[in-house]
Amino acid sequence: MYYKFSGITQKLTGSAPTVAYNPQGLKPAIPAESPTMIFATPTKVVSEAGAAAEYMGTNKVPDLQRLFQTSDGVPVHLKRGYPDRLLYRTTMALTVGGVVYCLVALYIAAQPKKG
């Protein structure tokens, strides 16, 4: 008996040997590495001698990928450090303050006559 991890039931289920030897997410004849990412094909300009295409800024994605993939246990919404923390704290303050303001406003609105 061979087993595979069923994506539907999230449990091990019986399977054919071929599936068991090809774990979920990996298929034969498809390379495990993702295809080479093509961000932009270089424009054919004579003066540019084989340099990477540069139109409206340089590609910072590899640097950002390195930054966000550091294994420091920080959740994604705080991964950039100070600016993320500032925005998060502001949002949370407005959230808590807003709930209090809302409850007070609804309490006042619920008063009879001069509500």
Place this chain on the structure above:
Amino acid sequence: MAHQAHAYHMVDPSPWPLTGAVAALLLTSGTAIWMHFNSMSLMSLGMILLLLTIYQWWRDIIREGTFQGHHTPPVQKGLRYGMILFITSEVFFFLGFFWAFYHSSLAPTPELGGCWPPTGITTLDPFEVPLLNTAVLLASGVTVTWAHHSIMEGQRKQAIQSLTLTILLGFYFTFLQGMEYYEAPFTIADGVYGSTFFVATGFHGLHVIIGSSFLAVCLLRQVQFHFTSKHHFGFEAAAWYWHFVDVVWLFLYISIYWWGS
């Protein structure tokens, strides 16, 4: 994420669902407070919180997909299903307003004069600005398809240009509709004609603005090299939404502007 034995995405704990729910609370109760007590503070606070939630939640999704690589093929499939289901729900939303329009216009009551358009209503000429609007949206459907093919072929400059053109056409539509609203000889208060016209076209206009914003975010991401020729689902979702907006306009044009005039 290098340590999981499956291709799915177990998200980090996130505060945005909570802040989004509170934003919904503040918006709804704020609207009630605005209507009864003439104060916009609560509603405005809700709006600000909503915008903050939207910005940070979707920023995090971009980080998780583009920078952390969590959007594997099975995950992307789920995102596709999600977008399709959302657009389907929007179709039903508009279906309701079309139902209302046909209910009132197929059997006009005696109060309206027993005819459609109702007595006293000067309708807009469907072959003037509304026809131009139709052409603008159809053209934007072409340019967004052009943008998609450019992205798939790795043509960075063309992708940026065609996407920019699509967004400009969207803005042009919004501008033209705004002018039409201003110049219209009838208002939302003019009986059921006014109600059905402005609610249906108004919600459509809101969706044009939402769609244009979605495309603008995609433009920003395209400039920043987020999309690859094989993986650019954010753009595809925006393009699907834009086509949906275009189709809704075609139904609006045929039903309300043309048949209804």
